[in-house]
Amino acid sequence: MAKSVTKRSEVEIVSQLAVSGERMIERLRRKSFLPERRKELHLRFGIAEVAAMLGCSTNRIRQAEEDGRLPSPAFDEAGRRLGYDVAAMLRMREVLGASPRRADGDEPAIIAVQNFKGGVGKSTVTTHLAHYLAIQGYRVLVVDCDSQATTTTLFGFNPHFDVERDQTLYPYLSIDPTQADLLYAVQPTPWPNVDLIPSCLELFDVEYELAAAGSDGQNVLAARFRKLKQGLRDLARSYDVVILDPPPALGTISLAVMQAANALIVPLAATTPDFCSTVQFLSMMDQVLAQLEQAGISVDYGFVRLLCSRHDTSNPSESMVIRIMEEAFGASLLPVAVLDSAEISHASLRMMTVFELNKPIGTARTHKRCKQNLEEALGQVEQLLRRGWHRAHPALEDLADVA
Structure with a gap:
């Protein structure tokens, strides 16, 4: 009789472990994705890093910013560039002809x-x-x-x-x-x-x-x-x-x-x-x-x-x-x-x-x-x-x- 009680309680532990684990996942998520509990992307790339990825010179990027093809970069209070986020880099690829996208006839x-x-x-x-x-x-x-x-x-x-x-x-x-x-x-x-x-x-x-x-x-x-x-x-x-x-x-x-x-x-x-x-x-x-x-x-x-x-x-x-x-x-x-x-x-x-x-x-x-x-x-x-x-x-x- 004692055995069956023990067996039932151990089975119940499975449910308790699942609930406890789910709560911990939510706690980790809240800690990682504050303040809105939604994951955000905070990546920033310097102009030299972006130029290397696009296969162009930094001068070409600056020229595109000066002639209005690209938006002007943001600067901090000390006058330093804040860097480019992923969206800005994707736009840069389009403007400077550095997009690797497949051609229309290429199979995805x-x-x-x-x-x-x-x-x-x-x-x-x-x-x-x-x-x-x-x-x-x-x-x-x-x-x-x-x-x-x-x-x-x-x-x-x-x-x-x-x-x-x-x-x-x-x-x-x-x-x-x-x-x-x-x-x-x-x-x-x-x-x-x-x-x-x-x-x-x-x-x-x-x-x-x-x-x-x-x-x-x-x-x-x-x-x-x-x-x-x-x-x-x-x-x-x-x-x-x-x-x-x-x-x-x-x-x-x-x-x-x-x-x-x-x-x-x-x-x-x-x-x-x-x-x-x-x-x-x-x-x-x-x-x-x-x-x-x-x-x-x-x-x-x-x-x-x-x-x-x-x-x-x-x-x-x-x-x-x-x-x-x-x-x-x-x-x-x-x-x-x-x-x-x-x-x-x-x-x-x-x-x-x-x-x-x-x-x-x-x-x-x-x-x-x-x-x-x-x-x-x-x-x-x-x-x-x-x-x-x-x-x-x-x-x-x-x-x-x-x-």
Whole structure:
């Protein structure tokens, strides 16, 4: 008798832990996003930094400000420039002809950041890639397809309080859909050129519904696969890049994402378990893609690359795993790994990416090293995109070369 009482009380603890955890998330959010509890972007770039990103001289920027093509810069009381925010930099790209946007005839990139193993940095790669591309001037849509909603949280939304099921993919993918396209779900973010389709726990209802579809289940699944692909392609016309963050499991939504994408990035950490599980993922994916083809669902990728998403260079065992990955995957493994850094962890604690930090959280040296590494690692993906549009930078071609 005593055993059953103990069992019930332990089960009740699960609910208590969930409530307590949700309260803590809200406290962290309030602390991070004061005063209005909404995430804001406070990034400022100096004129030399902006000139380097645009590939022009500072004199060209000053000249455009003097002749009225660009607004006059703001100054502080000491007469120093306050710097340019992201919106100002995007305008500068347009005026000075330095926008990297795809041409009208170029196909938008729809990238799935996918691995069936959790803890490989999938959401970290997704959000940092989105913000990196935003700084470069691309129009980006991020679609959080994971009911755990980590990416949604990193964009400043609390999935427990701010996001309802009808704001996710659910009304579009459910058995009884209430939406004919995905425009209803697109939310602005603090970044002027990045939008988000958020997620929340109730998105998982799609998995339940489709699993219970009965004898006609295969036809329903195939219809949903085609529907997500079409919906994303329709939305992608307004963007350069769409980044999909699917669940870390082989489920209905993951399969739908797999066939809706036209490019694939597989993140994995530099550990033996991650390497082994990723090999299993690739093997399983190979089988699934073959089955999709047999079912008449076409899948085609402009590129498939693996990205080491976490590597501690001071750890000899991880360096050995990197060498194993290089031998196994060849040129399909992007050569520059994302290095393990306290700055990424510090930013995540504040529900931010390193690219959103206006100043270092740790030491200036750590921040600079981390940001440079992220720019180099994610720049490899940018080169793959640009090469698909036949505009890759010749000096960086080798970073994205095909085996």
